[in-house]
Amino acid sequence: MQIDYYFATISPFSYLSATRPAEVAAKHGATLNYKPLDIMALFGRTGGTPPGQRHESRQDYRLVEIRRTAAKLGMPINLKPAHWPTNPAPSSYAIIAAAKDGSGDIAKLVAGITRACWVEERDIAQDDVIADCLEAAGFDRALVNAGLMEGAEIYARNLEQAVAAGVFGAPFFIADGEKFWGQDRIDDLDAFLAAR
DSSP, X not given: OEEEEEEOXXXXXXXXXXTHHHHHHHHTTOEEEEEEOOHHXXXXXXXXXXXGGSOHHHHHHHHHHHHHHHHHHTOOOOSSOTTOSOOOHXXXXXXXXXXXXXXXXXXXXXXXXHHHHHTSOOOTTSHHHHHHHHHXXXXXXXXXXXXXXXHHHHHHHHXXXXXHXXXXXXXXXXXXXXXXXXXXXXXXXXXXXXTO
């Protein structure tokens, strides 16, 4: 079973997914295809509105949901991180290079990059921050600058594939044509895979 995992390195809900998608995939012998994408561009392509452009009441409630979800999961979070939004492309390119390299723990890398943004007050557009996350997940720090052209192409392709597949937010999972939107649907993904 293949699971396409669309996520954004600047998404709080991708952060709150942590390593659970990989754990669910491993539990069922499924392959998790990591597909980082530009969430702001995705919103524009699929009728969504970037958080900063939403009505104040929607912005306020989004923060309530993030706080509640983090508390429920026992995860720390900074609701207004110093470096958000930032350019998600460099961290996404590094994830793409790391997935191709395969020498470390890709789930730990994704969790580490999103945590750097949402907990550690670090700018995940900076090479040193990305390199630290790569190293902590068992990858070579040099991957921060590896395959940038290929990374850019795959990153752009991920967005096109997401739009074509009906993806409109992050995280978003597609397994055998079945769609699951949000970190709060990981249990549903688990149940779906268990029934296969």
